[in-house]
Amino acid sequence: MPLDPSLERLIRRLPKVELHLHIEGTLEPEMMFALAGKHGVALPYDSVEAVRRAYAFHDLQSFLDLYYAGCDVLRDRRDFYTLAMAYFARAHADNVVHAELFFDPQTHTARGIPLEVVFGGLRDAMEDAQRRYGLTSELILCFLRHLSEEDAFATLDAALPFRSEFIGVGLDSGERGNPPSKFERVFAKARDLGLRPVAHAGEEGPAAYIHEALDLLKVERIDHGVRCDEDPALVERLARDHIPLTVCPLSNLKLCVVKDLADHNFAALLRRGVAVTINSDDPAYFGGYIADNYRATAAATGLTAAELVTCAENAARASFLPTPARDGLLAQIRAEAARA
Numbered sequence: 001m002p003l004d005p006s007l008e009r010l011i012r013r014l015p016k017v018e019l020h021l022h023i024e025g026t027l028e029p030e031m032m033f034a035l036a037g038k039h040g041v042a043l044p045y046d047s048v049e050a051v052r053r054a055y056a057f058h059d060l061q062s063f064l065d066l067y068y069a070g071c072d073v074l075r076d077r078r079d080f081y082t083l084a085m086a087y088f089a090r091a092h093a094d095n096v097v098h099a100e101l102f103f104d105p106q107t108h109t110a111r112g113i114p115l116e117v118v119f120g121g122l123r124d125a126m127e128d129a130q131r132r133y134g135l136t137s138e139l140i141l142c143f144l145r146h147l148s149e150e151d152a153f154a155t156l157d158a159a160l161p162f163r164s165e166f167i168g169v170g171l172d173s174g175e176r177g178n179p180p181s182k183f184e185r186v187f188a189k190a191r192d193l194g195l196r197p198v199a200h201a202g203e204e205g206p207a208a209y210i211h212e213a214l215d216l217l218k219v220e221r222i223d224h225g226v227r228c229d230e231d232p233a234l235v236e237r238l239a240r241d242h243i244p245l246t247v248c249p250l251s252n253l254k255l256c257v258v259k260d261l262a263d264h265n266f267a268a269l270l271r272r273g274v275a276v277t278i279n280s281d282d283p284a285y286f287g288g289y290i291a292d293n294y295r296a297t298a299a300a301t302g303l304t305a306a307e308l309v310t311c312a313e314n315a316a317r318a319s320f321l322p323t324p325a326r327d328g329l330l331a332q333i334r335a336e337a338a339r340a
Ligand code: ADE
Pocket: 022, 025, 060, 067, 172, 173, 174, 200, 203, 251, 281, 282
């Protein structure tokens, strides 16, 4: 279904907050090739087109295998800066005004890249994005759930010298067989340190993992969470307790979580009163940045103008922005909605 031009204009104009974005997932094939050339890394592809052709995934793991391999070209501080700056420029073009970025330190430390390099490059870009575009951002350190609890504890300890540079902790990577309960103690420690907890749950894993993330990890947002509808009492709980879901519709399509966007439960959850938000996850791999996700979801599920505004408001409310900034942003969203 083509998108109504008035909805297209509204989507372009709405001030957006991105809450589910893996910075490593913004590595476009062109940059992958440029960095591979810079560092003399051999890629298993002979062209940018061949890389894009390889992005035909059948599940989360088939994507993660390529995503972790792609990270190998990120080697020095400038690489992390270049990666993040390209994302910020693209996000600014979509009118993103605030972004809370996931990063996977274990993917880099396991290759011998010091945390100082990762934090340094990302921080340089975050400062430049604020100066250049007025785009504010925060970092959320994700633990890889396919690795051990011990490895997660070691990662948190190693990140403590950089404590002021990240706002929260998250949980990502292969969900099946890696329940939130595995990380209960490391999340307790992170919360004691004042870190805001979030976790991927209910992407490929069952609704029970969403309950675990809430009850054991005490997360403030659920990343994905789309399988919540297998448990009506859970949907009721999410709506009643205003627990935001950071949904990534084009990711769900590419990773075969849904067969067709028209089958996506996004609109149903929104209409049920769940605080759903629209995000891009790993846009270089899934074929769309945040505005593309807004457009595709609106077109496929029939979101109205008022519902699109609610999505933008949900994201502002679900952010970890200080209250005055959040209220200012909500006022801006309402002003744009009134103009549309
Ligand atoms: N890491 C990067 N993208 C992810 C996703 N969609 N699910 C789990 N881990 C991820």
